[in-house]
Amino acid sequence: MNIKRRLTLKFVLQLAIAGMVVLLIAGFTIFWMLQRFVEISVTRDFASVGLERVVESSVLGKEGIRFAPSLLEQVKDHDGWLQSLDEKGHVENAYNTPQDVPTQYGPGELVAYWTGATPFPYQLALLVQEKDGRLYTLVYGAPNRLDPLLKQVSNGTGAADDKSLVIPDALAEELKTAHAFVQLLDSSGVELNAYNKPKEVPSQYSVQELALRTLYNDRYGYRIKTSYDEQTGRTWLVGEPNTRGNLGTKPWMPEEVTVFIRGSAVMLGVLLILFVLLSLWQAHRFGAPMLHMLVWLDSIGNAVYQEPVDRKGFHRSRTPTGKWRRRYRIFAEVMVSIEKLSTALQRDLATREQSESLREEWIVGITHDLKTPLSSITGYAHLLAEPAYDWSQEEARKFSATMLDKSAHMDALINDLAMTYRLKTGILPPVTMEVELNAWLEQMLIQAGADPAYGMQRIVFHAAQTDVWATLYTPWLERVVNNLTANSLLHNQPDTILTVSLWGSEDGSKIMIQFADNGNGMDEVTLNRLFERYYRGTDTASTSNGSGLGMAISKGLIEAMGGRIAVETQLGEGTIIRLIWQ
Template identity: 70%
Template sequence: MNIKRRLTLRFVLQLAITGMVVLAIAAVTFTWMLLRFLDISITRDFANVGLEQLVESSKIDEKGIQFSPSLLEQVKKNKGWLQNIDENGKVESAYNTPKDVPIQYGPGEVVAYWTGTQPFPYTLAVWIQEKNGRQFTLLYGAPNILDPLLKKMSDGTFDAVDGDLVLPDSIEREIKSSQAFVQLIDSSGTELLSYNRPKMIPTKYSVPELALRTLYSERYGYHVRSSFDKQTGQTWIVGQPNVKGADTGQKVWVPEEVKIVIKGSLAMLAALLLAFILLSLWQAHRFGAPMLHMLVWLDSIGNAIYTEPLDRKGNRRSRTHVGKWRRRYRVFSDVMVSIEKLSANLQRDQALRQQTENLREEWIAGVTHDLKTPLSSITGYAHLLAEPSYDWSKEEVRKFTRTMLDKSAHMDMLISDLAMTYRLKTGIKPPELMEVELNSWLHQTLDQAAANPEYGKQRIIFVPAPNEVRARLYTPWLERVVNNLTANALLHNPSDTILTVSLTMNDLDSGFTIQFSDDGDGMDEVTLNRLFERYYRGTDTVSSSNGSGLGMAISKGLIECMEGRIAVESSPGQGTIIKLSWS
C-alpha cells in the first residue's frame, strides 16, 4: 500500500473516530438532559409522571413488588404516600402511609376520593398499568393544603388592617408552615386583601393571567387555587410553592428546563473542545512529530549532515532497536526510505567529490611536474645555446635542438590531452565520419605504431577478420585510441609483453569488435575500477615522459562520441583485454 492510500485510510479513520467521539459526547449530554427533564417532571407532577416511572422501574420477586429507591425518596420529599392495592381494594404494599389513610377500599370509595366527591385530606392520584401479565393499581396521595385552606377562606369572615388580613392563629400557622399565601381580589382583578403574599405574585390579575397561573403552575413556581363568589364578585386565591423550601421571593425569569439546556450545551461544548484538543495533540504526535523529524533530517542534509537525527538516548527516532519502523513512522515509510536513499547518495557523492578533488590535485601536481621537466630541459639547453663563452659545434647544436623539439612535443601532447578531456566533457561530435575498411586500416595503423623504437620489435600481432569489415568512423580519433591502447600495453608492461589486436564481426553481422589483448602484468581491482577517471593514473606521473595520465579517459570519451563502447577485463598476473565494440 502506497503512502497516498495509507494517508487516506488513516485520515478517514481519524475522521470516523472524531465523529464517534462527537456523537458519544452528544448522546451523553442529551441523555443527561432528558434525565434531568424527567426529574423535573417527577418533582412537579409526580402524580402523572412519577407513578408511571414507578411501575416501569419496579421489579417483582418473592417478596412482592419492589420500587426504585430514588422515586420512593421523591415521594417522601413531597410528603406524599404510596399504596399498591389488588383487585379487591386491599393494600398489598405501602410506603410512608399516614395512619388516617385506609388499608382497604370499596369499589366506589377510591373513585369518590379521587374525584373529590367525598372529603379526603389528601390529593389522590390513581395509576393503573399492566406489567409482566399483572395489573398494578397505585394510589399516590399528597397533602391537600390548598383546597381545605381555600374552603376556610371562602366560608369565613375576616377583618383587615391596612390591607392585611387578620386571621386566626391556627390558619396563620397553617399558611406559614406550608409557605402558602392568600389573596382577595375584586371583580376587576385588583387585590383587596392579602396575607403572606410573595413579591413575585401580582396585585392585579387579568382573566388570562389567573387562568395561566392556575393551568401552568410550573411556569410561575406556584400551585394556585381560586374560589369565585358570585354574589360579591370577589375571588379568593390561595397558592403554594411547587417545591417546598424553594426560594420564591423572586420571579423565575429562566425556567429550570432552559437552565438545563444551557448547562448541557455548555458542558457539551467544553467536552467537545477538550476532545478536539486531545485529538489535535494526538494528531500532532502521530503525524506532526514524524513530519518534523523529516524536516529536521532534510535541514541536516542541507548542512551536509547525512545521518538520521537521533533522540536523547542516541537511538534512531524512526526505528526500533531491531530496525523495524516505529508505529507512527510506518505510514511515512516510503518517504523515510527515499530520504535514506537521498542521504546515502549525497554522502557517496560527497565522498566521491572529495576523492575526485584529491585526485585532481594529485593529477595537477603530476601534470605540473611533467610540464616542468621538459620545460626545464628546454630552458637549460636554451641557456647553453645562448651562452657566448661556449662555441658549440654543429653536431652539438643539432643534438640540443632535437632534445628541445622532443620536450616541446611532449608538452604539446600534455596540453592537447588536457584540452581534449574538457572538449569531451562538453559532448563534442566527430567533425566528419568516413567509411573505411577496418582490416586494411588497422593493419596500416598498427604497422605505423610498431615502428616506434620504444616499443621494441615484433611485439604487436594483428588478427584480421575473415571478411571485409566496413564502418563509418572518424579515423583520426580511432587512430588516437589505437595509439593510446598500444602505448599503455607496451610501455607499462615488461619488455617481453606481446599485444594481440584482433578484429571480429558480431553475431548476425550487427556490428564489430576490436580487441586489444596483452599478456602483461594486468591490473588490480582498484586500478581497473578507476581506469577511466579523468584524474587517475595507474602509474606515477613521473614514471614515463610519454604519458599524460589522461589516455584512457580520452579513449573512452572518443569511442562513446563515435557511438561505440569500451570494456576492460584484467587481473594481476593475467594480462589485460580491452574491447572496442560497435553494434
C-alpha cells in the same frame, strides 16, 4: 503499501475514531438531558408522569413489589404517599402512608375518594396498568390543602370589606403553616385585599394570566385555586408554593433551559479537551518524526551527514535493537531515502576530496614532466648559442632533433590536458565520416606496430567476416587506438601479445572492437580508477602516451562518438578492453 496510502489510511482511521467518540459524547449528553427532562416532569407532576415511571421501574419479587428508591424519594419530597392494591382492594405495599389513610378499600370507596364525592384530606391519582402478566393498581396521594382553605375562605370564614380582610386566628395559623396566601380580586382582576401574600405575587391579573397561572403553576412557582362569586363578581384566590424547599420562588430560567445549557457546556468542554489531547497526540505521533527529518536535512545542508541522536547517543528513529520506533515506522520510506541521500553525499564528498588530492598530485607530476623537457630544450639552446663552441653540422642536427622531441613531448602533454577539459564540457565530433573499419583498423595497427618502442610482431589483428561500415570521427578513434595499444605494449612484459578483433552487424547498428593482451592484468583498485583523471604521473623517460590522461581521454572520446568502453581484467592473466557501439 507506500507512504501516501499509509498516511491516508492513518488519517481516515483517526478521523473515524474521533467521529465515533464525538457521536458517543453527543449521544451520552442527549441521553443525560432526556433523563433530566423526565426527572423535571416527574418533579412537577408526579401524579401523571411519576406513577408510570413507578410501574416501569417496579420489580416483582418474593417479598412483593419493589419500587425504584429514587422515585420513592420523589414521593416523599412531594409530601405524598404510595400504595399498591390487589384486585380485592387490599394494600400489598405502601410507602410514606399517613395514619389516616385506609389499608383496604371497597370498590366504591376508592372511586368516591378519587372523584371527590366523599371528603378526603388528600388528592388522589390512580394508575391501573398491566406489566409482566399482572395488573397493577397504584394509588398516589398528596395533601389537599388548597381546596379546604378555599372552601373556608369563600364560605364566609374570611370576611372582607373595601378596606381590610379579616381572617380568623385558626385559619390564619393554618395559612401560615402551609405558607399559603389569600387574595380577593374585583371583577376586573385587581386585588382588593390580601393576606400573607409574598412580594413576587402580582396584585392584578388579566384573564389570560390567571388562566396560565392556574394551569402551568410550575412556571410561576405557586399552585393556586380560585372561587368566583357570581353575586359580587369577586374572585377568591388561594395559593401555596409548589414545593416547600423553594417556598414559591420563581426560577430566573426554566429548568429545561438550565439542563440544556449545562449539558451543552459539558459536551463542548469535553470535546475541547478531546481536541487538545488529539492535537497533542498528533504532534507527538507525526510532528516529532517530521521535525526529526527536518533537523536531519538541515544537518545535511551543513555537511553533517549522520542522523541526529538523542542525549544518550541513540538514534531517535530506532530502538537500541535497530528496529523502527512505532511513530517513525510510517515514515520509514522517507527516512531510508534521507539515509541514502546522506550516504551518497558523504561518498561524493570523499570522492571530491580524493579527486582534489589526485588533481594536486597530477599537477605536481605534470609540472615536473613539463619542466624536465623544457630544461633539456633550454640546455641545448644555450649550447647552440654559446660562441665559445664551434659545433659541427651533425652535432647541431642532433641537438635540434632532441629539442624537437622534447617539444613534441610537451605539446602532447598540453594537448592531453586541453582535451580532458574539452571532453568534460561535452564536445561533439567536428566532422564525422563513413569508414570501413576492417581496412582502416588494419592500417592503424600496422602504423602502431612500426613504432620501435613496441617491438616487432606484437600486434595480431582479426578482421570481421564482412565489411563493417561506421560513421565516426577517425582522428579521435585513431587516438583511442594509439592509447590502448601503448598501454598494452608499454606497461607489460616485452613478450606481451596484443590481439585486436573486430565484430559488426551488416547494417552497422552493432560494432565492437576488442583489445586483448596476455600481460600483467590489473588489480581491483587500478581497475576502479582506470578512467580517472590525474590518477598517474609520468616522467620524461616515457612517451606522450604516459601522461596519465590517456584512458580518461579514450573513454571520453568513445562516449562522445556514441559508444562505451567495457573492461575485463584479472591479475596475472591479462586485460580485455572492448569499444562497443549499439
